[in-house]
Amino acid sequence: MKETRLGEFEEVLLLLVGILGEDAYAFKIAEEFESQTQRAVSIGAVHSTLNRLSEKGFLTSEMGSSSPERGGRRKRIYTITAIGRRVLEEARDFKVSLWQQYPGFANG
Amino acid sequence: MKETRLGEFEEVLLLLVGILGEDAYAFKIAEEFESQTQRAVSIGAVHSTLNRLSEKGFLTSEMGSSSPERGGRRKRIYTITAIGRRVLEEARDFKVSLWQQYPGFANG
DNA sequence: TATATTAGTTCTACAATTTAGAATATAATG
DNA sequence: CATTATATTCTAAATTGTAGAACTAATATA
Structure with missing residues (x-):
């Protein structure tokens, strides 16, 4: 399996x-x-x-079966996988930990 | 001036x-x-x-004048600029705001 | 039922960021 | 001054990030 790195835009x-x-x-x-x-x-x-993100296994998707208001193609609805969620949490925790080590930001 | 986007590795x-x-x-x-x-x-x-990061104006640097322990080239010491620090804070605040909107994470 | 309109995805291509490693420079020590 | 240790600089390639054109499908309406 590839490394599970997460780019900035990907994370958002x-x-x-x-x-x-x-x-x-x-x-x-x-x-x-x-x-x-x-x-x-x-x-x-x-x-x-x-x-x-889907190829990496962080998202799944399926076509929505509903009928839109005016017309248009069917939507593809995305959902986070357990792995995706974990990677997200790890990224967050890591940043928090770095900020806590940053002098002048420990309690802010 | 270019857009001040910050990649994942850059931020760390x-x-x-x-x-x-x-x-x-x-x-x-x-x-x-x-x-x-x-x-x-x-x-x-x-x-x-x-x-x-230096080209973007987020860091400055200067050669250290000191003498190392055993030998070796002089170090280049980096320092964050005011802009760099602001960009960092903005990135942090934006992520925090997103997490707060994530159902199930509001108070955790 | 043909056609225009709207809503949305897929495809193609290029730019910027991220990554690795070789080449080079500098300082201390014997 | 040759050797060794410590660092930076340079070169190149893979992965991410970005834009927009092309395409697809559902609905409304004539």
């Missing part, structure tokens, strides 16, 4: 999938990313990252 | 520079990285990242 997208729950499909994720970061992102960037 | 290295203070030179940073992550890293990886 993984977190967004967790936050969005049932609504975790590419378009919505891109929207949410933009509203939370004030930073533009292309839909292609989101899709290819979501694919990579 | 920046934090390590802050933690190491006077001892923040490439070799030591690499050692510290390995001991904190249980993950091997090449010295070249550290050097090129430190350079990039």
